[in-house]
Amino acid sequence: MASQQQFSAIKGAKVLMVGAGGIGCELLKTLALSGFQDIHIIDMDTIEVSNLNRQFLFRQSHVGLSKARVARDAVLRFRPQISITPYHANVKDSNFNVDFFKQFNVVLNGLDNLDARRHVNRLCLAADVPLVESGTTGFLGQVTVHIKGKTECYECQPKPAPKTYPVCTITSTPTKFVHCIVWAKDLLFAKLFGDKNQENDLNVRSSDASSSSNHVEDVFERRNDEDIEQYGRRVYDHVFGYNIEVALSNEETWKNRNRPKPIYSRDVLDNELTRQNGNMDKNCSTNCPSSVSAMAALGMKNPQDIWGLMENSRIFLEALKLFFSKREEEIGNLTFDKDDQLAVEFVTAAANIRAASFGIPLHSLFEAKGIAGNIVHAVATTNAVIAGLIVIEAIKVLQNDTKNYRMTYCVEHPARKMLLMPVEPFEPNKSCYVCSETPLLLEINTHRAKLRDFVDKIVKATLGMNLPLIMHGSALLYEVGDDLDEAMVANYAANLEKVLSELPSPVTGGTMLTVEDLQQEFSCNINIKHREEFDEEKEPDGMVLSGWAPPPTVEGANKTIDNAGSTSEALPVEAEKSEEIETAPGKKRKLIEVSKNDGTSNAEEIKKNEKLQVLDDDDDDDLVILDGGDLGFSPSKKKCQW
Template identity: 75%
Template sequence: MDSDIRRMAIKDAKVLMVGAGGIGCELLKTLALSGFQDIHIIDMDTIEVSNLNRQFLFRKSHMGLSKAKVARDAVLKFRPHINITSYHANVKDAEFNVEFFKQFNVVLNGLDNLDARRHVNRLCLASNVPLVESGTTGFLGQVTVHIKGKTECYECQTKPTPKTYPVCTITSTPSKFVHCIVWAKELLFAKLFGDKNQANDLNVHSKDGDSTNHKEDVFERSSEENFDEYCCRIYDHVFGYNIEVALTNEETWRRRKKPTPIFIRDVLPKIKTKKNGILFENGSVSALPSVGLKNPQEIWSIAENTNVFLEALKLFFEQRKKEIGNLTFDKDDQLAVEFVTAAANIRASSFGIPLHSLFEAKGIAGNIVHAVATTNAIIAGLIVIEAIKVLQDVNNNYRMTYCVEHPIRKMLLMPVEPFEPNKSCYVCSETPLLLEINTRSTKLKDFVEKIVKNKLGMTSPLIMIGSTLIYEVGDDLEEDIAANYTRNLEKVLFELPAPVTHGTILNVEDLLQELSCNINIKHREEFDEEKEPDGMVLSGWTSQVDKDRTTSSSTEPQIKDNNVIISKSEEVFRNKRKLSEISKSDEAATGKEIDLNDDDDDDLVLLDEDPGHSNKMRKLR
């Protein structure tokens, strides 16, 4: 019978799972129960407390241990006679090359970020192994099947860009709470506790972009200043003085509501010196107890925010001195979250923006993806069903399935036929790309960073012009060759050993991903700083415009949060928080941008870097 045929296909299969998080735990369990005998699982993460509400193979006692390893051990308890091989490693590591991938019959993704998804997609294409891809956020999820030559690859469609905000919105004219969060974590937090050498636009620009006094040492504590004095001075500087300076730029405020400078004397007429913060259970420091706050759902008053700000600042200097200079914001760092919440709220108050609770601020600052166990369980079940079809080689029966919150034509699980490969996809077809660039002023370094790494998503690229190798990444390069490449990076394109000029064809290849593409160079002198901030434009890859792409009666499908792509149905989006913000960020994307991309621990990334090439393409579907 059917179930016997199924059993045979499953028994002989060797599968690779990438990701042992929310989807991964469910998937590993379902694979084992379904009779899979040989499962390999890769995950670089370790277990954290916020995983435990859905990653059911993990316990509190496992915190800090490898997800892949603990998941393996947990599943072997109820299915001891199967083989599970775990790797506590990054799937992008060189050991997971095409040869490695070739040993599997199917690859199953339960990943949380676009970068890794793209990488696995390429390895699956290069090794000709079918890929079942998945993602969830809240009650939404999807499963897709990617088989070389038969269905579209993961990168045949453009993916959403990261939420980015123009620098001036962040530094001078915030209008939403998220702008204040970005300011607090990317600028203020980075300035105070991060790498001092990083360029940082913290000071509000006054007329003609003239920074306030250029008095960089305002953030340095002088020897005769005690911590309390220092913290108050920083407060007055960033929330008071900087706003006052900004107000002098009348042009800015002609059509905007003017912000109110906030000085400590207005908020806390009588400052008391407080006790030290207390140590949390897991050793992290918190400023909350000493200022008498505990409920993370509560919105603090401006005075409370001020107290938290001062206390947190002081605690950083007193108790985490060693880390200062190397810190970046981390959503699991309690004190950092408190500091950012308080700073964002004080700034919000200045600009007449509603304040938010620590819980909400943490979600925004950490780009935390909503996640529940049930959606992951459903998606994992669907992955296994598709994987079995792949193994049975049931032609034309693959489905991509959307899991929705509100029924669409009575359905909560909505299967759709997979799409054909996009003929102009540079990843799965051999279509050349076109790059407009100023070959007389652009350095190879910029090309490598902005195009090869950021746009094409390559990790170990090799660049050839004709038969001349001009750049390569690798650990085993000889010293003089490596030095030569380093020199090349600093050269302008047309000065390279094989000059790049109008009409040159560059070949860029990633040896690990076994992806190669040709780029036709078109020389162009001028670029619009606002619209083309990279100073170069890559094109030639258009997403399929497919009439029957939509699955519901409505017309304009959209790419949402992360990897969850769902045709637009009002019902689907009614409850979808933040969607409007995401699409609006497109419009706002002018000038320099601050990248808000930040991986979450789980399930889905938020927004990804732009794998596509021009803004207009993004709209397409």
């Protein structure tokens, strides 16, 4: 195996690693041990305590430092003679352009999100540099090889769309704990501690939002000289009491639903008790904002405990108070971060109080944190295995050993005796809008949809562009960049608010738009087809993009898994049924449906299906083909009409 030829291919290679996290640490170690001499590594993250159980190059004393830099130093201890170049930066930064990528023989991804993966895929295609892509969740993992023109690109297979929730479910009719979490995190937390200018649907359902909006705005503002305790109770009573009463007044909503119960702080807490909470400053001995904790202040220790309504209410008020007393300077700029203890405490408590109001089972802080933070289950062993497989593929790529490229899947339950299943890579998808030049088709109401809708929902959310430019023939409709003059910026801003058919160069049925990303050096054409009506339930975006296979819908074979208690012991892959279908004379093709419970913890919401096909050609060379398989996505909300 370690032939002279292989050895010189490794020695002479210049490789780029994207990501110095779970897979990245393992990968950097294995590359160094395998004899790689010139490794560049990009990671924008700093080290967190919860990384230390698997990112073995990091120690407690490194918390807060750059992952890329610390990883480099750690590996140089056992391989001091090699060159490792760290970049503490976002791979989407403009200096990591096509020319930057061109200097490498191979790019190795150890990323944790779809967005960055798509971005790197496009840069690798544009720079014509081979990409070895990887992902893990729990005991599952995969490694794939992407070579322009030879194998499919990362985006040839559509990726499952992120789970979204209708706004009305979040604001008014939650039925699951995850709905309460999204409400607590994206609405309440954002309203109280985030950017005040951001649009927020928190009060969207309070009877007539238009007339009472001025009054409503004031509720969340702390009045001059208002006692923190009093302010906290006012917010509490408003969101858990008053708002519920208002919602209840709309009888129509509750005809076929359980009516929620308004909760007021006076019913849960007596005044004496909460007054005493104020005197726990001695427990918050440090001044470091990240160590401020309502649990610590209240003497609660176990994050696995499920608190009752009273405890949640105390945590809610205490957390709110601590934000205003210890972290006041951050208020207005905060965004939810799963590693921010106080934020997690606040969101857990708020979600639980709301859950209590709607008769939904309460959850522990540990579970709530998993849901709110979209925490992907992660263990060191899977990352180590996947890193080994990445290096094996990287070496083949460097030797141009095309015939032997494999995609490999690491599974929890063996299929045909295999825990590690190699599969021959697929050819490029001829209708892939990323690696082929196939135009896409967009059905849209050109008289109603604005350019902004198109940019947000299609160009950014669906096509994953970072710095887009939109052209109709030679007319530029929209562009993003640092070098634009004021007149152009104003012009594009005005265009954003126009409906498509009223743009300076009108976009109507039959128009072809060209959308380009200058950084990704990626462009595609979109044929516009005018359509009057869209189904609000099935096509909530009010537009439908097609032309390559659409993302799988979350229907059919899905079974509901009870969320309670499943977060800590989910078995991610369960082979469910196996059937044989004839494909060609003498060749049997086995089809096993594997339903996969993704790493994010709200199992019943975020399940997706994968089809796993085992080709049996009655020889030892079994091939297994697995579709789908991106391993990271996040719940977000989508709009629905009332």
